[in-house]
Amino acid sequence: MxxxxxxxxxxxxxxxxxxxxxxxxxxxxxxxxxxxxxxxAPLTGFPCDVREVLQANCASCHTGQTYSPHFFTREDLLQPQFTQSLAQRIQPTADSPMPPRAMERQPTAAERQVLEAWIAAGLPAGECGALSP
Ligand code: HEC
Structure with a gap:
């Protein structure tokens, strides 16, 4: 008191x-x-806005049959395999950007901002669940 x-x-x-x-x-x-x-119980999912951006721009490849590596959950993305390159690969100017340039669906400026802020904050957990294929 x-x-x-x-x-x-x-x-x-x-x-x-x-x-x-x-x-x-x-x-x-x-x-x-x-x-x-x-x-x-502590949160372990994606922040909902982040999940939406990943679902719209990344899930078609990273949760599918055709391409690997896969990520479905925030925990998957916390693997060094992803954390080491995530911030850099989502830049459209990267050598081999994510999503690849050939993809018709590219993140909007607002979607990029959501991802960048989330990465800069250290991939904090949120209330939304895994990506779906
Ligand atoms: C057209 C399919 C496709 C889309 C869409 C796509 N990716 Fe990828 N991604 C790949 C493939 C294939 C690889 C593995 C080859 C490579 O590293 O380029 C990869 C690799 C990566 C890597 C590096 C992993 C490693 O082991 O080095 C990261 C990080 C990544 N993607 C993040 C994303 C994010 C975030 C999005 C959405 C914003 C996204 N990708 C969208 C196909 C895709």
């Missing part, structure tokens, strides 16, 4: 400022659900 709250409670206990006590106690009650969610 913070110091201001202690002081408020202390003075409230000595005086008729019941109203103020109720107001200052409210934030502590609101905090409870956050404490509870901190103990919930």
């Amino acid at each position: 913070n110091r201001a709250l202690w002081l408020t409670l202390f003075f409230a206990a000595c005086g008729p400022e019941q109203q103020q006590v109720e107001r200052s106690v409210t934030p502590a009650v609101i905090d409870e659900p956050q404490v509870a969610s901190a103990t919930a």
Whole structure:
């Protein structure tokens, strides 16, 4: 409990400022659900916007029969095989960019930004599931 709250409670206990006590106690009650969610299972999926971009631009090859290497989950992409080259390969100016130049479907500027921000942040987990073939 913070110091201001202690002081408020202390003075409230000595005086008729019941109203103020109720107001200052409210934030502590609101905090409870956050404490509870901190103990919930940690996220392991893709952030949903990232999953959408990967599904639209990468899944056709990287989850399919024709090409390897495969990735379906965030855990797959955390393999050094991918982390070592991901940031570089998604640049359209790369020697051999991903998706390859020959692909008609190229990421939009906004989609690239989503991927770049996610990679720069260290591939943080999110709430959305594996890519589908
Ligand atoms: C046309 C099919 C195709 C698409 C679409 C595609 N890739 Fe690839 N990707 C490949 C193939 C084939 C390889 C393996 C050969 C190579 O490294 O160029 C590869 C390799 C990679 C690698 C390097 C893996 C390694 O072992 O070095 C990364 C990282 C990668 N892709 C990421 C992506 C991402 C991210 C997307 C979407 C933005 C994407 N790819 C879209 C076919 C594709």
